[in-house]
Amino acid sequence: MTSPKLRNVLSVLRRNLETADIPHALIGAMALSFYGIPRYTADIDMLSDHRYKPPILQIMAELGFDCFQDTEVFAQFDSEMGVYGKVDFMFVATAEGRTILERAVLIEDELLGENPVVQPTDYAVLKLMAIANNPDRKNHDTADLEAMFKSVAAGLLDSAFDPVEIHHLRRFAERFQVSEELEALLPLLDAG
Numbered sequence: 001m002t003s004p005k006l007r008n009v010l011s012v013l014r015r016n017l018e019t020a021d022i023p024h025a026l027i028g029a030m031a032l033s034f035y036g037i038p039r040y041t042a043d044i045d046m047l048s049d050h051r052y053k054p055p056i057l058q059i060m061a062e063l064g065f066d067c068f069q070d071t072e073v074f075a076q077f078d079s080e081m082g083v084y085g086k087v088d089f090m091f092v093a094t095a096e097g098r099t100i101l102e103r104a105v106l107i108e109d110e111l112l113g114e115n116p117v118v119q120p121t122d123y124a125v126l127k128l129m130a131i132a133n134n135p136d137r138k139n140h141d142t143a144d145l146e147a148m149f150k151s152v153a154a155g156l157l158d159s160a161f162d163p164v165e166i167h168h169l170r171r172f173a174e175r176f177q178v179s180e181e182l183e184a185l186l187p188l189l190d191a192g
Contacts, residue, residue, distance in 0.1 A: 003033040003113060003130055005046075005085075006009070006111075006112065007111065008114045008129055009085060009087075010026075010044065010112055010113055010115055012028075012063065012113060013044070013046070013063075013087065014047070014113075014114075014116075016059050016062075016063065017048075017056070017059065017165075019101060020052075020055050022048060022049075022052045022055060022056060022059075023049050023101045023102070023104075024046050024048045024101070024116060025046065025047050025048075025050070025100070025101055025104035025116040025117055025153075026033070026044070026045065026046060026047075026116065026118065026124045027041070027045045027046065027047045027090065027114050027118050027126060028044075028045025028088075028121065029043065029045065029111070029144075030044055030045060030115075030117075031045075031109075031118055031123050032144060032147060032148060032151075033109065033112060033115050034109055034112070034115070034117045034158070035117075035120060035123070035148055035151045035152075035157055035161075036151045036156030036157060036158075037147045037148065037151050037156075038155075042086065043085065043086045043088060043090045044086070044088070044089070045087075045088045045090070046087065046090070047087050047089070047090050047091075047092060047097075047100065047101060047104075047126075048074075048087070048089055048090075048091055048092070048101070049091065049092060049093075049097075049098055049101060050072075050091040050092060050093040051093075053089075053091055053151065056075065056089060057075065058070045059072070060075075060077050060087065063078065063079075064079050065078065065079050065126055066078055066080065066099060067078035067089060068133075070134050072091075073088055073091055073192065074088065074091070075088070075089045075177065076088045076089075077089075077153075078191065080157055090126075093166060097113065098124040100118055100119075100125070100126070100129075100170055101118075103118070103119045103122060104117060104118050104119065104122075104164075105117055105119065105158075105160045105161055106160075107158050107160060107161075114122065119142075119161055119162050119164075120148060120152060120157060120161055120164050121162065121164050121168055121169060122163045123148060124148065124169055125168070125169065127141045127142075127144055127145050127146075128169070128172055128173050128176050128178050128181070128182060129176055131176070131178050132167045132176035132177060132178050139180075142181065142185070145185050146185060146188060149164075149188035149189050150188055151184055152164055153188060153189050153190065164189060166189070167188065169174070169182055170182065
């Protein structure tokens with residue numbers, strides 16, 4: 001997917017979700033791009049509230065996307081012949097998950113346009129949860145956390161983002177039983 005096409009798809013998604021008053025924010029590789037870590041990806045990963053899943057399914061269908069996986073927590077979409085690329089939604093159903101959405105920040109990026117993006121602390125929480133839930137992806141998720149922590153240490157984050165809340169990360173790491181993995185990464189925050 002080329003940058004203008006990706007920017008257009010992001011813009012169309014944002015416009016439709018905002019028109020329907022659906023809270024949403026970028027996560028995954030797209031969020032990393034907004035944290036100063038450009039990464040090529042053809043997928044768009046978004047976070048939204050589970051209560052808005054039915055209208056999201058309808059909006060995506062109206063935009064020409066087919067839902068090829070629909071679970072309690074995820075919905076994955078692709079367009080016919082991959083014209084618009086893949087879009088994955090992760091749905092939150094807890095007060096903590098909704099807080100992640102509320103804390104998201106609207107950030108302008110030269111290539112990707114203006115989009116709501118989860119806070120770096122919340123991105124890290126989601127990655128820690130992913131490490132706990134799917135050990136097969138541990139290396140991938142750990143690499144994403146390493147890149148994000150290095151970006152924070154290098155001062156690459158937009159000033160609209162809040163500082164990384166280490167105590168918050170430690171609380172969730174303990175809850176997800178991945179404290180050892182987090183502690184191995186935390187020195188990277190001071191490496192700048």
